[in-house]
Amino acid sequence: MSLQGKIALVTGASRGIGQAIALELAGMGVTVIGTATSDSGAEAITAYLKEAGNAGRGMRLEVTEEGACDGIVETITKEFGGIDILVNNAGITRDNLLMRMKDEEWDALFATNLRPIYKLSKAVMRGMMKSRWGRIINITSVVGAIGNAGQTNYSAAKAAMFGFTKSLAKEVGSRGVTVNAVAPGFIDTDMTKGLPEEQKAKLVENIALGRLGLPQDIADAVGFLASDKAGYITGCTLHVNGGMFMN
């Protein structure tokens, strides 16, 4: 599944799922640009990409800053060429019961997790349409499909990505651009490390495969969707959750 010479932008690539995706694509011959919210995070990305022998690098991107999404696409296009693969992975959680949810928690979630997929997809679309080839892969979550107490904001934003994915897939399919989503289940990352052991054990009981997922499980799915082998798949959500939810 070689994608030699293609250029990918992976947001939120400093650790966890994003890092695994960046390295997976790098292994497929893709020049990868990974983003982090801090300069040190961007440097760390540059370091691991270099170690993997990749020509790409890390860049700082604070998605909520005005003009930042357009700016980074412009920078990458000038430095590396047009972006062929966009992986919208960056995301935050601001968990709270709805009864205690603060406006800032609700708003920050949508500003960070949802608005940038619109901004970045729009910014890369010109190049993808021109080259008649493109891949947009949105990392959503199983909780967007099944819900989770304490995550009304997170699950609402993740569910919104399903609709975005399908609509954009219909808009640009005729130009050779596919738009898909990957919905991870419970993956062993920093985001889920904070959960109490007891709660984790309970979660695993509901996973058919009896274990938490690994970042690589998600990266494999993204690598497949980015490849030419997935050229006839669009508007689809690939659930990678060990069987905790079956669509």
Added chain:
Amino acid sequence: MEQIEQRVKKIVAEQLGVPETDVKTESSFVNDLGADSLDTVELVMALEEEFECEIPDEEAEKITTVQQAIDYVSAHLK
């Protein structure tokens, strides 16, 4: 001026996949030349490149005929 008209018509024909002879100045991209909304977006992109200009979204939406494209380019060409 004539040269702009020819260049615009050529791009319209190429982008929409219609014979250049079908492209009249009064032709509407959607009604006469069979373009869909995404075709018109691409057409504007092609015009921007040919004439090395940037057409803002709110202006681009007003360009629906060959004549309007010619007018816009003529008025904004450096």
